[in-house]
Structure formats: C-alpha cells, structure tokens
Amino acid sequence: MRLIKVATCNLNQWAMDFDLNLKNIKESISRAKDAGAVIRLGPELEITGYGCEDHFLELDTVSHAWDCLKELLVEDWTDGILCSFGMPIINGSVRYNCQVLCMNRKIIMIRPKMLLANDGNYRELRWFAAWQKKDSTVDFQLPPDIADAISQMTVPFGYGYVKFLDTVVSAEICEELFCPEPLHIELALAGVEVFMNASGSHHQLRKLDTRMDAFKGATRTRGGLYMYSNQQGCDGGRLYYDGCSCVVVNGDVVAQGSQFSLKDVEVVFAHVDLDAVASLRLSSSSFQQQASKQMENKEKQIKCIVAPYKLCRSFHLEYPISCPLKIKYYEPEEEIALGPACWLWDYLRRSGASGFLLPLSGGADSSSVAAIVGNMCQLVVREIHNGDEKVKADAIRIGQYPDGTFPTDSKEFAKRIFYTVFMGTENSSEATRSRAKGLANEIGSWHLDVSIDSVISALLTLFQTLTGKRPRYKVDGGSNAENLGLQNIQARIRMVLSFMLASLLPWVHSKSGFYLVLGSSNVDEALRGYLTKYDCSSADINPIGSISKTDLRTFLRWAAVHLGYSSLAEVEAAPPTAELEPIRSDYTQLDEVDMGMTYDDLSVYGRLRKIYRRGPVSMFTDLCFKWGSILTPSEIAEKVKFFFKYYSINRHKMTVLTPSYHAESYSPEDNRFDLRQFLYNSKWPFQFRKIDELVKDINGDKVLLAKSDDNDKPELVSDHVGGMGVAAVGSGNPNVGL
Template identity: 80%
Template sequence: MRLLKVATCNLNQWAMDFDCNIKNIKESIAKAKEAGAVIRLGPELEITGYGCEDHFLELDTVTHAWECLKELLVGDWTDGILCSFGMPVIKGSERYNCQILCMNRKIIMIRPKMWLANDGNYRELRWFTAWKQNDQLVEFQLPGDVSKALSQESVPFGYGFIQFRDTAVAAEVCEELFTPVPPHAELALNGVEVFLNASGSHHQLRKLDIRLRAFIGATHTRGGVYIYSNQQGCDGGRLYYDGCASVVVNGDLVAQGSQFSLNDVEVVIAQIDLEAVASLRGSISSFQEQASCKNRVPSVQAPYNLCQSFNLKMCLSSPLKIKYHSPEEEIAFGPACWLWDYLRRSGASGFLLPLSGGADSSSVAAIVGCMCQLVVKDIANGDEQVKADAIRIGQYTDGQYPTDSREFARRVFYTVFMGSENSSESTKSRAKVLADEIGAWHLDISIDGVISALLTLFQAVTGKRPRYKIDGGSNAENLGLQNIQARIRMVLAFMFASLLPWVHNKPGFYLVLGSSNVDEGLRGYLTKYDCSSADINPIGSISKQDLRAFLRWAATHLGYASLADIEAAPPTAELEPIRSNYSQLDEVDMGMTYEELSVYGRLRKIFRCGPLSMFKNLCYRWGAKLTPQEVAEKVKHFFKYYSINRHKMTTLTPSYHAESYSPEDNRFDLRQFLYNVRWPYQFRKIDELVKELDGDRVHLGESSDLGDASHGGGMGVVAAGSGNPNVGL
C-alpha cells in the first residue's frame, strides 16, 4: 500500500490584505499538519488575493508576495509537508500567475499558468502572460533577499511535474482543467498520480455541477487523485468565490468542503491508497498503449517520500454522495455570505434597505435576514472570528454577543417604507410584517410633502404643473412624475443611512442596499439614480423567476411566512395613481413578461444573438403559438428598449454576480451604451425573413392564425416614453 493523506482548503482571502491572507494560509497549514497531511493545497493567487486586478500591474504587489512567501519558508511551516502557494511572479519582462511548490523550507518548482481565464468576469490576459514553453523547464533566479534567506539561488520554472520517491505530483491551475486539451491528460500518461488544482472560481447559480463533473471526468478514465482548492468569500469585488474544496479519486468524490460559509479557513482532509490509481491504470489497455508513446513532460526530482506503506490507524476516505444546494438555497446563502464579508470589511455598522413590500426588495430583506441567521448559527458552533466581528458590528458590551437572529438584525438592519399617495395599504402592510419577522428596525414615512415641494418649485419656475397620464397629462409629464418619486427615495435612503446611526447614538454609517433584478436591468426598467442606486445590490444578477422561487422557499425555510403573500402579489412599481379602472403593472409597462426577459437575456449574452439570430431562434421556440410577424415585433420591441436604456447600465449599483447573462456594464457585459435604437439594417433583415417565412406558410396552405394574444405579455401597449421609467432618462 501507498497511503497518502492530503489537505485542501477553502480560504476567505482579501485582495491586497497581505496580513489577512498570510494569517489564513498559516492557519490552514497548521490544521493540515495537525491532521497528519503531507500535501497542503491553497487557492489560486492566495497570497495576494485573486481579485487584485490592476494591482497586479504594480511592482509592489509582486514584491510583497515574495516577502510573504519568504516568511512562510524561513519558518517551520513547510517542514515535512508539500505546500502549493499561489502568487504572481515576474520572470524577465513577463508577469505570470504561478503556483509555488515548496517543501522543507525550499522551493521545489514554480509552475506558471499556461491557459488564462479571459472571458466573462475574468481578465487574466490583462495582467499575466501565459506560459508557452511547454517542452522544458528553465532556471529561475530567485530574488536576492529570498535567495539569501533560503540558501537557494535558483529553481526550475515552467510546465512539468515533481517526481518524489514514491509518487509523482503536478499542478493544473484553475482554467487549465476546462480547456479542450487539459494538461492532466498528458501528465497522467507520464505517470503523475496526484493533481493539484488551485482555483479562484466564483459562484454562479447551477454552476457547481459543471465543476465537479470536470474533476470526476479528469480521473474516471485515466485514474488519479484530483485535489481542488478554492477561494471562498468576497475578496473585494462583485464575485463570491464559493469554495467547495474537494478530493476525487478515480472518478469518485471522497471529500467535499462547504460551498457557502462564513468561516475564513476551512481545511478538507482525505486519506488515499495510491495503489488504487496504479491498479486502475494497469487495467485499462488503451491507457497502457497511449502511455507507451506519450509526449515526454519534464520533471523535477524530489528526494522525499510522501506515502506511508501501512498504517492500521489510517482509515481510507470512502466515496461520498455529492452535496448540491438547490438554486433557492444558493440565492439565500451566496449573497448572504457576500453581504457579511462586505459588512465586516467595509467598516459599516449595518445595512439600510428601501423596503417597498414588493418581490425584489423583500428578497433582499430576506437575504439579510438569512445573513443574520448564519451569523448566530456560526457563533453557536464556536466560530470565534464571526463572533468577534458580530460583537464589533453590533456594538455588544459586557461579554454579550448575538444569540438571536432577530435581535441581531435590529442592531444592523434598517428598513424604510417610503410611501406616496400612489402606494397601497397592502404593500405598506406587507413591508412592515416582513420587517417584523426578520427583526429589522422599520420606519414608515410619507414622501408626498417632499414631492409636492418639488412640484411647487417647478411650477413657480415654469408656470406649469405636470399631471399623470390617467389625469390627462402627456407621456413626458407622466414619466417625470414617476421619476421624481423614484429619485427622492434614493436621496432619502442615503440620508437615513448616514444619519439614523447618529439619531440612535451609534458610531459609523449604514450601507444602502439596492434591489433591482437582472431582468429589469437588461430591459432598463428602472430610473437612473432612483433607489436602484445604492452601495451594493445582492440580487442585481438574479432573474425575477428565480427570485420568486426563492421567496416561496424562504417563506418556509427561513421562517418569514409573509414572503408567500408577497410572491403571489402582481409586480407593480406603484408610481402612478391607483384608480378603480386602472392599476399599474410591471409586465404591462414593460411590454413583455419577466419570463420572456429571461429568454432574451440568455440569447443575447450566453448565445451571443443579435436581432436577426434571436428572431430565428425564437421562431423555433415560440412558433407553435406566434406567427413570424409576432415574433419579429417582440424582438424589435426588446432591442429598442434594450438600446434606449443601455446607458443606464453604466450606473448600475455594484451587484453580486450570480447569472451568466448579467447586463452589468463595468466588468461583465462590455458593450457600447449609445445605439441607433432603430437598428435599421438588422430590423430590415428580420422583415425580409418574415416575408419569406409568410410566403412559405401561404405556399404550404398553413393557417397564419397561430398567435396567442395573451402570450406576448402586453406587446405594443407601451409607447416610447410612457409608463414606468423605462426610457433613457
């Protein structure tokens, strides 16, 4: 037997906070050693934090990383254990994203990343160069102070593996696993049995299965031990890194860490018999044949044993059932953990939320409530770091600390219902009931006086007073009156967030939370600088459909029963007067349903569809109910309002990233914000294709009456400039 005990980590690193990061790294090594592990794997770029972005271009960042690595190596941290540390390294004129493989106070090898993540949220090619010399290891001259401290002048640098006396170990860094020809395939043929994948992988709804299937696939047909480490938490940006450190042996998951956690350091241990790897490989004829004519990968000799031959006290890790969270749980736990990291690291004393009683703001309130529940639960489970942060933020004294989530919420969470003459009693009541269930400090205020003062000022200057459309006003008047209400709420939210702590004799400030969802952002169904403008937004990349499912789940599983009534209510902005024959509804205002918006968003971003290709796709999808002409009108309507409102994406509140069709302009969706909203060429091509399709239908004798008037979600009801703030103002 060749028994091997390994440790992998979820670490909550913080970009550019070297003290925090080195503390977490040391704690993880200590836990790995205490468990008897001989390999410890940490996340990608763990010394600096993954999300440093343009800080990677600063020489200071690389210098400080070397200083931290030297601190780890001159101590006894790597004695008797192979440690893989992630950090940037400059070689010659190039900067590389590297794994530094160390043992017994020496650097054995530096492995630069060969395939860089450079799409979606990732811009690694902006900061790093991909290593391209895959047929050799070169010598890297260590920085002078590091060389002197370690009594080591140089180290092998490049693509290769480490050959120990009893096994071979190699690194495969994050994105490399997902490339068409991943390194592990070639490395396995060269005898590598243990693969170390240091990663900086963010949470996205329903994504975990893709990741785990990749680990399983890497070892199912070729054998091997695949060890995965990841960041966990918010390291300073829009992403939440969702941990799930794992160990897979021959296609079986044998160890899995948490996906969502408030813990800064989590170490996952697995105990393996490497003879199982050798046995599987020896039984696969095709593996034997391909290994006999493999491309040679260079290696570094390490004169150490990692394995034990026999130990009755060492129980082997058995295959586990993979643990997945439902999408509703992901919405609850991911943003809640992200909010906690943001709160504890920002210096704020809590959150303030404009709570309308609608689905979106109620979802945010429930997520904050979930955060409070997680904090109390982790304190009860003995997490001293969470306890210390909660005592500081909640301003507990005399040895007290949070033991009840509602009591903790009252200390850190303000909710404000800012009603007007257009608000209904039902939404006001729902907001108050939910706030009470969560435990928030809730205020009901009327904004009519402020609105009236502004209108009086406008009338004094212009001699005119605008009216709502239902009262005989124009589209411009109707829109202007709605925007006044929306923007006043933003001003009041920030005022209360900064001054309510002063009123209650609390130090610090509160962060304002936004509550616009991804579908409304895509459509531009929001007012620029209204209460969608906030400090951070935990649901800005989550669809309305997913949020409604979350509300139904949270009503039961989080204990906020009023969410069921909130979910069942029709979405409305309540910015226009309520009349016996008229009630403002979001989907009518938008001229499309939320379900349709999700389809448009996925086709536009994930499948990269322009107007013509979206039309073709939807003809197949909706052709049973809609004619080509009706599909064409829907596509044109969407692209018209998408382009009219695209400029609003430049001012969206920084949002938790959870969905791959987010329209967020700053990092994720890099498109222009000034469009020809008529799309003359593209729409003309659609019209030509509609005529062609209609001609085919007539030729085939098909009825053209396939449409369903209700399917379009009020198509064509909204003229440009009417309804809720949905044009470029």
Template identity: 55%
Template sequence: MGRKVTVATCALNQWALDFEGNLNRILQSIRIAKEKKARYRLGPELEICGYGCSDHFYESDTILHSFQVLAKLLESPETTDIVCDVGMPVMHKNVRYNCRVIFLNRKILLIRPKMVMANEGNYRELRWFTPWSRIREVEDFFLPRTIQSITGQVTVPFGDAVLATKDTCLGTEICEELWAPNSPHIDMGLDGVEIITNGSASHHELRKAYLRVDLIKSTTAKNGGIYLLSNMKGCDGDRLYFDGCAMVSVNGDIVAQGSQFSLTDVEVLTATLDLEDVRSYRAQISSRCISASRVRPFHRVRVDFSLSSFDDLDLPTSDPIQWKYHTPEEEISLGPACWLWDYLRRSKQSGFLLPLSGGVDSSAVACVVYSMCTLVCRAVAADNGDVLTEVRGIVQDDTYLPTSPQDLCRRILTTCYMASENSSQDTHDRAKYLAQQIGSYHLTPKIDGAVKAIMSIFQVVTGKVPKFRAHGGSGRENLALQNVQARIRMVIAYLFAQLSLWARGLEGGLLVLGSANVDESLRGYLTKYDCSSADLNPIGGISKTDLRGFIQYSIDKFRLHALQGIMSAPPTAELEPLTDGKVSQTDEDDMGMTYAELSVYGKLRKVLKAGPYSMFCKLLLMWKNRCTPKQVSDKVKHFFRTYSINRHKMTTLTPSYHAESYSPDDNRFDLRPFLYNVAWNWQFRCIDNEVSHLEGNRNTDILEEID
C-alpha cells in the same frame, strides 16, 4: 509499505492586498493540514495577494509584498515536513506570470506558471498576466536576494514540470487549465503523474457546481488518478463570490467534499488514498496504456521526500461519497448572504438600510439579510470566535451575543417603506408585516412633501404643471413625475443610512442595499439614480423567476408567512395614481413583456450571442406553438428597442452579486455599447423579410387547404 498518502486541499477567504491577513490564513491552513497528518497542502489561486487585485497586479509593490509573504512562509516552522503549494504572481525576465510556488523545508522545488488564461466573462487575466507557452520546457528562475538568504538557492526550476517524490509523481494545474479542451492533466496522467492538483479562483453562479463536479469526476474517470481542487471563498473585493467547493476525487469518485457557502475563513479538507488503486485502475485501460506509451515526457523535479509512510497498513482510506448539491433557492439564500457578510465586516460599517417596498425584489433582499443573520447566529452557536468578534465590532458592543436572527436583524438592518400618495395600503402592510417577522428596525417616512417641493421649483421656473397620464398628461409628463418620486427615494435612503443611527444615539453608518433584479436591469426598467442606486445589490444578478422560487423557499425555511401576500401580489412600481385606492400600474404591462420572456431574451442575447435576427430565428422555433412569426418579430423588436434605449443605465448599475450567466452588468461582464442606433434598421429589415416570406408561405398553405 508506503502506498497510502494523506493530502490536504483548502478553501480560504482571502482578500485582495490584505497580505497580513492572507498570510495568517495560509499559515492556519498549513497548521490544520499537518494536524490532520497531511504531507501535502494545496491552496487557492493567487492566495498570497488575493485573486481580485486587478490593475494592482501592474504595481511592482504587489509582487514585492507577495515575495515578502513567501519569505515568512519559508521561515515559519509551520511549513516544515509538508509540501506547500501556494499561489502568487511572479515576474520572470520582465514578464508577469500567475504562478504556483511549491516548497518544502525552506527549499523552493518548482515555480509553475499558468498556461491557460481565463479571459472571458468576469475574467481579464490576459490584461495582467502572460501564459507560459513553452510546453514541457523548464528554465532557471533567479530568486530575489531576500529569498536566497532563506533557501540558500540562487535559481530554481521555472516552467512546465512535475514533481517526483520517493513514492509518487505530482503535477499541478491552475484554475482555467481544468476547463480547457487540452488540459495539462491529460498528458500528465498519461506520463504517470498520479496526483494532480488545481489551485483555483472559481466564482459562484447559480447551478454551476454541477459543471465543476462533473468535470473533475470525468477527469479522473477517463485517465485514473487523484485530483485535488482548492478554491477561494468569500468576497475578494468585488462583485464575485468565490464559493469554495474544495474537493478530492480518485478514479471517477468524489471522496471528500468541502462546503460551498460558509462563514469560516479557513477550511481544510483531507483525504487518505491508496496509490495502488490508481495504478491498478490505469493499468487495466488498454487504450490509456497505448496512449501513455507514446506521450512526450514531462521534466521531473526530484524531491527527496515521501508523501506516504512505510507503516500504513492499518491506515484507513477515504471512501467514495455522493456529492450534496444545493438547490438554486438554497444558493440564493446562502451565496449573497455570505457575500454581504464579507462586505459588511470588511467595510467596517454598522449595518444595512433597505428601501422595502412590499414587493418581491426588496423582500428577497430582506430575506437574504435575514439568512445572513441566521448564518451568523449559527456560527456563533458553533463557537466560531472570529465571527463573534466581527459581530461585536459591527454593533460596537464588546459584550453583545446574538440570541436569534431577529435579534441580530434588529441591530444591523433598517428597513424603510417610503410612502407616497400613489402607494397602496396593501404594500404598506406587507412591508410592515415582513419587517416585524425578520425583526428589522422599520421606518415609514412619507415623500410627498419632498416631491411637491421639487415640482414647485420646476413650476416657478417654467410656469408649467406636469400631470400624470391618468389626469390628462402626456407620456413625457407621466414618466417625469414617476422618476421624481423614484429619485427622491434614493436621496432619502442615503440620508437615513447616514443619520438614522445617529438619531437613535448609536455610532456608525449603514450601507444602502438595492433591489433591481437582473431582468429589470436588462430591460432598463428602472430609473437612473433612483432607489436602485445603492452601495450593494445582492439580487442584481438573479432573475425574477429564481427570486420567486427563493421567496417560496424562505416561506418554508424561515417561516416568514408575511411573504405569502407578497408572492400573490402583481409586481408594481406604485408610481402612478391609484384607482379607487388600488394599484392600476403593473411592471409587466409597463415593460410590454413578461419576466419569463425577459429571461429568455437575456440568455439568447448574452449566453448564445444572438443579435436581433438570430434571436428571431431561434424564437420562431421555441415559440412556434404560441406565437405567429409576426408576433415573434414584434416581441424581438420591442425588446431590442427598449434594451438599446436603456443600455446607458447599465453604466451606473449598483455593484451586484454576480449569479447569472446573462447579467447585463457592463462593468466587465457584459462589454457592449451604451449608445445605439435604436432603430436597428438593417437588422429589423432582415426580420421583416423573413416574416413576409413565412407569412406568404402560410397564406399559400391555407389557400391550398381551401382549394
């Protein structure tokens, strides 16, 4: 009868410029799709070269090698009798485009360039690519000679077109186009395109999956039709983690869901759908039919191929499912863990070194590594040979078989509690207890000798002996003495990362993990080039509030009871002298604001684009029941003063897993100056004027009540 189609969409863990590995993963996905009887296969955005090539897109080599990979795909017997849709960069008339190349049986059917660029937040696509702006227009693309020799084609269609097979019509979007207010899928659906596909490279952020799923469901609910989403997964070579979530939706329902976090490099999702369900759904919507009768038609590329078979009456179709979301705590447990795994295996290092202070932040990083070990052990137990091979390469033992997360943690994680005379016994014990529970190799070097040696150099040169504030010193002396300790910890961490395995008779080196959270970075509550300076930071884009939720999750999920004491202890840097053996310094007292307040400031500053005056106006309403206008003014001024004074620290932040919409990472996500007029004269004067006006009105109201 010919009305049921089986289609496949993929989540691939591609790697920027890894053309050989990327080719093999693409071929594997096509092979799996065919085994599952699919007649169409969709892959992620720029899957041939990897999405994260950045300025390598400027290089002609990147396009050359992408076409070489395309040639291998065209020649492969794996790609016969299945429509393959792959992503790669293409140069057309000396203009570089981000494209989908769709081919079948050694013939390229269409090269479809991206029309809407992602150019905000983490993305700079307009730096490398030009959007195709000629709506509904197609022209000839002259193929490279190496491709001509394979396909027998000199030119192929290039532009805004759709494919018309014998049984249906298929159109494609590319990532950002789905999110645009005038998405191509709208007019495609009105013009009778029944299957719309999207090859995407969409990164993970906490709680983002809800937006993605709701958007695709609403897309097919309003206009009917089938929508396939493919996505990158894994660490493509930078701060982002692409989180998969391949899916298939039809007429407002999700019928197939891929994993969001997984150590499997190639995941193929298939669904079997009835085209008549699309046609009847659309035909009953009167407003849609009226709009469809007026739409400007797309150029159709005719394809002598059917996605369905004539004998499909007994072929079962995919039923609607309920999307299963991860909680934010689960996302923190899984996303950074998968990101660390990719970085570890691809960097060819032998593990991690973590300065473990006994506080929430470094303990959260330890839990992320433990979660990674849990995922690895689970994959090995499920006979994932690729993961087992990678593990053996990391520990440099061809016979190694991890028996538990603790066993693997012992091999790849070294924790280091660097004690000083200002460290408390409580934090020492908490760090030791957590290390024992997760199984890490734990070190406890003392740093006092190094601190005294550094200070003796200063004393010899200047004849001065700085003192802590508690001993009668000034604020400058107090801060300098704290910073010396913090920076020495960084030096010691890197020393042990390079040589601790050597000292144990083992090969390799370790990656140093940082543990500054997004709120501390925003406030600048860290010492430049201290132990927050590391190779990687898996929690650098996560708020303190979410980290505390993750710690509680780890207590429940992993039975890490050592975390209970860590949760109940006040956050402290432990850089000032103890009082009767107890910590007298706390983070929130030092910062002059709470972590909860910092999250609010961060979202207002970055997400809502609020400067000092706008932030003051918004917080007046948000905090009207807890603060006077003067108190709000003082808080806003204090935040912006400290933020601007410390903004220079953001230029040296350790590369961090991007997880939060208000990350202050200025590498590309938060592009702002690092030299400010920290007095904010004009802005603060505007706030003062409003406070005077509001307080004056308030005093008048009080007088009227007394009268």
C-alpha cells in the same frame, strides 16, 4: 500500500490585504500538519487574493507576494509538508500567474499557468501571459533576498511534474481543467498520480455540477488523486467565490468542503491509498498502450523535477481510508439564500459599516433582499453558536454589543444592524405597506414607515413657480413626459432619503458609523432598462442585481417555508407593480404592462443575447423555432425589435448600476475599464508598514512609525462605500434616462 493524507483549502482571502491572507494561509498549514497531511494545496493567487485585477500591474503587488512567501519559507511552515502557494511572478519581462511548490524551506518548482481565463468575469490576459513552453523548464533566478534567506539561487520554472521517491505530483491551475484538451491527460500518461488544482472560481447559479463533473471525469478512466482548492467569500469585488474544495480519487469524490460559509479558513482532508490509482491504470489496456506510446515519443516527454523526499506511508491504521461520498448540491433557491448572504457578511464586516438600510416596498425584489439579510443574521448566530470566534468578534463589533454580550437571536441581531424603510406616497397601497411591515417584523429589522408626499409636493410647487406649469399623471390627462417626470421624482426622492437615513439614523440611536444602502433591482429589469437612473441603480451594493425575476419568485416561495418568513408567500403571489402612478378603479400600474414584455421573456432575451451571443437577426431566427407554435413570425419580430429598442436606449443606465453580486451569466452590468476592487482595507496595514520601514531606513530613527487605532478595525475614507440610493417601491420608470 502507499497511503497518503492530503489537505485542500477554502480560504476567504481579501485582495491586497497581505496580512490577512498570510494569516489564513498559516492557519491552513497548521491544521493540515496537525491532521497529519503531507500535501497542502491553497487557492489560485492566494497570497495576493485573486481579485487584485489592475493591482497586478503594479510591481509592488509582486514584491509584497515575495515578502510573504519568504516568511513562509524561512520559518517552519513547509517543514515535512509539500505546500502549493499561488502568487504572481515576473520572469524576465513577463508576468505569470503561478503556483509555487515548496517543501522543507525550499522551492521545488514554479509552475506558471498555461491557459488563462479570459471570458465572462475573467480577464487574466490583461494582467498575465500564458506560459508557452511545454517541452522544457528554465532556471529561474530567485530574488536576491529570497535566495539569501533560503540558500537557494535558482528553481525550475515552467511546465512539468515533480517525482518524489514514492509518487509523482503535478499542478493544474483552474482554467487548465476546463479547456478542450486538459493537461491532466498527458500528465496522467506520464505517470503523475497526484494532481493539485488551485482555483479562483466564482459562484453562479446552477454551476457547481459542471465543475464537479470535470473533477470526476479527470480521473474516472485514467486514474489519479485530484485535489481542488478554491477561494471562498467576497475578496473585494462583485464575485463570491464558492469554495467547495474537494478531493477526487479514480472518479469518486472522497472529500468535499462547504460551498457557502462564513468561515475564513476551512481545510478538507482525505486519506488515500495510491496503489488504487496504480491498480486502475494497470488494469486498463488502452491506458497502458497510450502511456507507452507517449514514453516513446521524445517530443511529448514532459520535464521531470526530482524531489528526494517520501510522501507516502506504508500500511497503518492511524487514519481510515477516505470513502466515496454523495456530493452536496444546493437547489437554486438555496443558492440565492446562501451565496448573497455570505457575500453581504464579508462586505459588511470588511467595509467598516455598522449595518444595512433597505428601502422595503413590500414587493418581490426588495422583499427578497430583506430575506437574504435576514438569512445572513441567522447564519451569523448559528456560527456563533457553533463556536466560531471570528464571526462572534465581528458580530460584536458591528452590532456594538456591550462587554460580555453577543448575538444569540437572529431577530435581535437584525434589530441592531438592519433598518428597513417603507417610503409611501399617495400612490402606495395598504397591501404593500402591510406586507413590508409584516416581513420586517418576521426578520426583526428596525422598521420605519414614512410618507414622502410633502417632499414631492414641495418640489412640484418649486417647479410650478419656475415654469408656471404643474405636471399631471397620464391617467389624469397628462402627457408621457409629465407622467414619467412625476414617477421619477418619487423614485429619486426615495434615493435621497435613503442615504440621509443611512448616514444619520445611527447617530439618532447613539451608534457610531454608518449604514450601507442596499439596492433591489433584478437582472431582468437592468436588461430592459426598467429602472430610474440614480434610483434603484444607485445604492451601495445590490445582492440580487444579477438574479432573474423568475428565480427570485421561486426563492420567495422557498424562503417563506425554510427561513420562517411566512409573509413572503403573500409577497410572491402579488403582481409586480412600481406603484408610482395613481391607483384608479379602472387602472392599476403593472410592471409587465409597463415594460411591454414579461419577466420570463426577458430571461429568454438575456440568455440569447449574452450567453448564446445572438444579435437581433439570429435572436429572431432562434425564437421562430422556440415560439413558432404559439406566435407568428411577425409577432416574434415585433417582440425582438421591441426588446432591442429598449435595451439600446437604456444601455447607458448599465454604466451606473449599483455593484451587484454576480449570480447569472447574462447580467448586463457595465464594468470594463479601471478593473480594481471597490472594497479595501483602508488601513493598508502591510503596505503602509513597508512605507514606514523605508522611511525609517532613509531617515534613521527620526520618524515614528504610524500606529493603528481602534484595534485595526477597517475604516473607510468617507462615510459611504458606494454610490447613491434606491427606490422603496418597485423599480421606477421603464424608459427615462435622465
């Protein structure tokens, strides 16, 4: 038997926070060693964080990554264990996304990524080049300080595999698994038995099964031990990386990490008999024939790097062999409950904020956000109960608990960190007011109920003084312009009040810091432009901004039972309404009537427009097949034209949408130009320390190094992270673009 124990990781890295990232990497290696693993795989670009984006264009980022790698190599971290580290590397005048394979304080090989992710949320070609040479490696000259530190001048750089004394190992990086002709096919035929896939893959509803099918398919017919490592958490941007690191052997998943977690470091282990891989391959005649043909084809031979180490053990009973297990999948409503909740916790603990403020209308969208925050509080308390000291320390700091106390009840924790505000007007119903209060009580938030009629009246009086006219609602005889203007006044006043309360309520309650304002517009409203600019499009962050109304309603039904918030059932059953126009006996404002289309229709339009890349004409032809049995071509044509009309005139609103959790592939959010994260550790501890050291070198001992304060608690440059506010009731106005 050739027994091998391997370790793969979920790491919650933070783009550009090298100290935190290095700490997590070291902890994962320690756990791997303690468990007896001889291979440790980390996520893609783990040293820098995957989401550095345009920071990858800075030479400093690459230099800092080398500094971190040197620290890992000069100490005993790689002694007796093969470690794969992800980092950017410049070779010549080209920047590559690389995996660096290290063992026993030496670099065995640097493997640059050959197929880059460059669609959807990924823009790797903006920062990296793909390695093109499949037939050879080159000698890479290590930076002088690295070479001196580890007594190694060069290292093989390129596409190849590493032949140990008892097995063969190679890297396959993220996108390379999902391409039409994945590299593991020819690597398996060349004799590679252990594949290490370092990834930076984000969460998206209903996506995990596609990923798991790819892992299983990679080794089902051609054999192999396939390791997958992924980032987990919010590393500074809109994405939540959903972990789920795993080990697959001959098509069977034998180890799987969590998909959603508050932990910074999670290590997954598997103990495997590599003779099972050899046995499967030797039993397949077609594999034998193709492998033999590739061996004889000199043009297809892949570069081999020899490493004079053993990784396997012979027969022993110290660790049981890992057996196939049932893959853990979540239903979409569970994904909505868990993914945004974990993302919010990362954002909260890293931003320096003291909590969240949500304008809570009693409608489906804001109630969904409230339930997600409530679930976040439940997860925090559960992790503290399970002994997670890091979560406990963050919760004590954010909740500002006195010495010796910490959260033990989710409702009590919510009371400390979560404000909800119902901002009613004469147009608000008692039903929505009651639903908001009931949900706030179930979650435990600090709830406020305030009327903003006097502020609106003051603005209208000012307008009348300036113009001599006072606008009226359409139901009272006013024009469309008057009607829209009156609705937008309410929506924008709520934004102003939200941010005032988020800034000052902590002060009122003798707490330090500020609160982040949460948005609550969904992806379908954004697609249609059914929102008031600088209202629900202008909070600090939005956990549901790319989730469809249909999925949110399903989530509400689920959460009413599984999160213990029974009032959500009543919220879900109520028809969506903005409540920005007067309620009359013969008129009630309804979202779908205002929009001129249903939320279900919007989901169809969004997927055709984005995922299937349909313009107006091809969307029409597709819908003729889809809807032809219930609608005439003329009716379908009017629907398509109506959608594209309002999609077009409201497109400018997408440029100011609140940064939102990415969960749906047809999100219309505009995020194109200066691609850097929007959440930073404002102390920049690693970088500022490097600056101070340089200054000290230049000036001798005349300069005192800067000191950290407040126990290295992250701080923000200003008192708010994001933009502006959010409407408390509904989504605002469908058409206005002011």
